[in-house]
Amino acid sequence: MYAANFLLLSAVLFSIGVFGVIARRNAVMVLMSIELILNSVNLNLIAFALMNDNVDGHIFALFVIAVAAAEVGVGLAMVLMIYRNRRSIALDELSEMKG
């Protein structure tokens, strides 16, 4: 069925997102990768709602979109905060505490 294509696309998006979170050192790029992961979930939910022929997935996707917006709001505020204190948003420089 053609819904499999959506699932494939979302799996690819998810993998790109996970790679971005692990490999990127720029905080904003990491935030964008997290958005990719969340949007791959949305794609999944919509495709499954189509397959299962009920609206639960649509509702779930709406909740995910709303919560993702709140998360990114907090995330950008934090990026701004570390930029003010350090003049840099490179995550690998955030290593004051170790062990």
Place this chain on the structure above:
Amino acid sequence: MIASLIAQASEWQAPELDWHALAPELVLVVGINIVLLVDLWIDQSKKWLMASLAGFVMLGAFIPIVTLAVIGDETRSMFGGRYVIDEYALILKALFLLVGYVIVLLSQTELEEGGYYQGEYYVLLLVSVLGMVMMASSRDLVSVFVALELLSIPAYMLAAWRKRDTKSNEAGVKYYLLGVFASGVLLYGMSYLYGTTGSTKLSDIGDALTDDLLPMQVIAVAFVIVGFGFKVSAVPFHTWAPDTYEGAPTPVTAFLSVASKAAGFVGLVTMLFVAMHPADGVYEPFLWILAALTMTVGNVLALRQTNIVRLLAYSSVSQGGFILMPLAVMASGDAAESALKSVVIYLLIYAFSNLGAFAVIIAVSRKTRSGEITSFGGLMSYAPGLGLLMTIFLASLTGIPPLGIWIAKLQAFKTVLDAGDGAAYALAIIAAVNTVISAAYYMKVLREMWMKPVPDGDTTPISAPQPVWVALGICAAGTIVLGLVPGLVLRFADLQDLTSAFGR
């Protein structure tokens, strides 16, 4: 599709709400708005009122829980069984509100003296507690997810509360990035669970899953466990915990290591018992490895810490392993009921002992301004009260009878014996070895307090503020009473409704 939806809409009926059962959440919601508005109009010199107000809101939300527990003999469920108030939910809601109240007591002077934003702090704390209270009742993928985010997002901000302090920034950013990444992974797992079973209601998912799982369902179960694994800081997903605990303000650290962790466990337990129980072939070995790694790695890393907060961070990681242990064997033998019991008991008792230890650290560091273990040198000589309390809390965390946690550990071991197969016994042996290792680093702190001289000869007494003493009193009473009268909490867990909470 739209047309059919509109056609359905005409016969839509509002769901029936049980206002009494929803009262704790409603009190919190109203309280949050009151605190927010009062903070807007109150004079800067009267900001200390915010703490009292937040405390009253927590206690106010406690009242309906007590009345529900006194009246309630039947399980109240709403929205077709998607939001359930049973004994399990009530006990945990009570725990979260009590922890929230103790955190308010601990934060009060810290915030006043540090010049932090007080109103906003308590609003976020209350919102986070609201998320936890919701989590205890959620029986649907959507509400589990929303509750998880409701409790996490304010916690990210609380961890970074000291805006100008680069350590606190680092704590907040690390917690945020890993937390959000984990909820992404969790959501991906949840979407597969929904897709392969056709429902977001947990009990429907549990009915639809069978013993021979689809590959997608295996991925789903694994991802859900990984997502909660970050929340409860299970090794190897614990990397954020020590840094966040060290950098965040100490009351927030206490909150994260007790309440946030407990909420993660509540979500995991609900998912495991209601939705994913047929998938025991997947989660049992997975949780076994997580539990064994969490106990061992947490303990070994704790041994070489010199900072007391970091030491408690690793100790709380390893305690998490002990809480995971009953879950790792819950499907073998007839261990399911006793696994649920021992997790709830462990969460209850661990909260008192760990919060108490943090309360002592807050009181002592007001004088020493240091987080090093050596700064506790000679504490017994100039602050015997605090020293004695710290001894009680650390001895309880070690698991020495008759103090709190030994009951919890006993119950966890009992569950493993109930399961009674080779893997369970192996896990029990690992846990026993780890109990001994953990004694080493708790004793290191105690030796510093009892045996060593005061580092700089400064023996002026510690002036701990009143609220901190109240918090210490609550924690000490909980630790000692639950240890001496284990029947109190064991009977709690023997309640028919708790063991049959999820209809099993």
